[in-house]
Amino acid sequence: MTDRTESIESMRQLAAAWRTMVLDRDADADVRDLPGIAVRWADCRFAFWNCVTLTDVGADAALVEERLTGAAEIMRSKARPGFLWLFEDLLGEDAREGVRATAERAGLEFAFSGTGMAGDLLPVAEPSHPDLVFVRVTTEERLREYADLNSRAYGFPLEDGRDGLLGSALWKQGVYAYLGLRDGVPVTCAATVEAEGRLFVALVATHPDWQRRGYGEAVTRKALHEGGRATGLTRATLHATEAGAPVYPRIGFRPNSPVHFYGLKG
Numbered sequence: 001m002t003d004r005t006e007s008i009e010s011m012r013q014l015a016a017a018w019r020t021m022v023l024d025r026d027a028d029a030d031v032r033d034l035p036g037i038a039v040r041w042a043d044c045r046f047a048f049w050n051c052v053t054l055t056d057v058g059a060d061a062a063l064v065e066e067r068l069t070g071a072a073e074i075m076r077s078k079a080r081p082g083f084l085w086l087f088e089d090l091l092g093e094d095a096r097e098g099v100r101a102t103a104e105r106a107g108l109e110f111a112f113s114g115t116g117m118a119g120d121l122l123p124v125a126e127p128s129h130p131d132l133v134f135v136r137v138t139t140e141e142r143l144r145e146y147a148d149l150n151s152r153a154y155g156f157p158l159e160d161g162r163d164g165l166l167g168s169a170l171w172k173q174g175v176y177a178y179l180g181l182r183d184g185v186p187v188t189c190a191a192t193v194e195a196e197g198r199l200f201v202a203l204v205a206t207h208p209d210w211q212r213r214g215y216g217e218a219v220t221r222k223a224l225h226e227g228g229r230a231t232g233l234t235r236a237t238l239h240a241t242e243a244g245a246p247v248y249p250r251i252g253f254r255p256n257s258p259v260h261f262y263g264l265k266g
Contacts, residue, residue: 007089007257008057009198010116013237014085015040017195017202018051024170025049030078036067043080046164047156048203050082057090061102064095068106075264076107082263084108085239087116089257099260108262115245116259118237121252122199122228127221129180129214132188134222137177140166145186146177146203153205175202176227180219188215192227192236199227201238217247224251 018040022029025042032039036056042049052071071084137146143165151161177191188206192199206216240248
């Protein structure tokens with residue numbers, strides 16, 4: 001695959017996986033594929049489930065400005081805040097240089113960056129970690145623990161994470177979601193879900209008090225192992241935060257497009 005091909009794959013994986021997640025949260029959620037813009041918006045308190053992304057490939061600066069303006073208008077029409085995901089490598093060269101200023105003119109402000117990654121790395125051997133016991137999320141109590149780990153790791157109020165996950169049958173049955181327990185206490189989590197012939201890694205988090213101990217890598221390997229074993233898929237994809245990005249190449253992922261996240265100006 002060329003770099004741009006993998007970047008297109010990364011954007012499409014977001015659109016496919018988020019369609020599943022958002023419609024699970026709200027069957028009447030805003031899930032639309034407009035010209036150059038994919039909307040995946042549950043309008044819930046969990047901001048990651050409120051998403052728009054640009055889908056043009058090689059768009060010039062003028063078209064990117066038009067798309068960003070349109071995306072901001074969609075975001076302003078919603079009750080809850082969310083993020084525009086911008087895949088840098090999909091932009092035309094002339095659009096990349098000044099894209100942050102273009103976003104500002106559209107009423108958006110930069111929030112943080114990440115990286116799309118993919119790899120033909122499955123099957124993954126069943127992992128172990130001397131500190132951890134892995135359990136699959138199959139009950140509402142475990143799902144609450146999973147939500148709370150994400151809230152703590154990403155700095156959200158606990159109620160925001162719970163609004164994104166609690167009550168979901170999908171997360172207890174169709175998603176391969178795992179907790180890593182240290183002395184019986186959940187300290188890390190990761191999940192995988194099938195998305196258009198790939199295994200997509202979602203919502204990896206480690207409690208801030210227990211980071212940099214290899215827990216995130218171990219539980220991600222567990223979610224990949226179980227998801228791969230259940231589905232028979234061989235390729236996996238994910239979107240990593242800057243903090244998590246160093247972990248995934250050790251598992252076999254290869255970075256593709258930088259991803260920039262924008263919110264509405266306050």
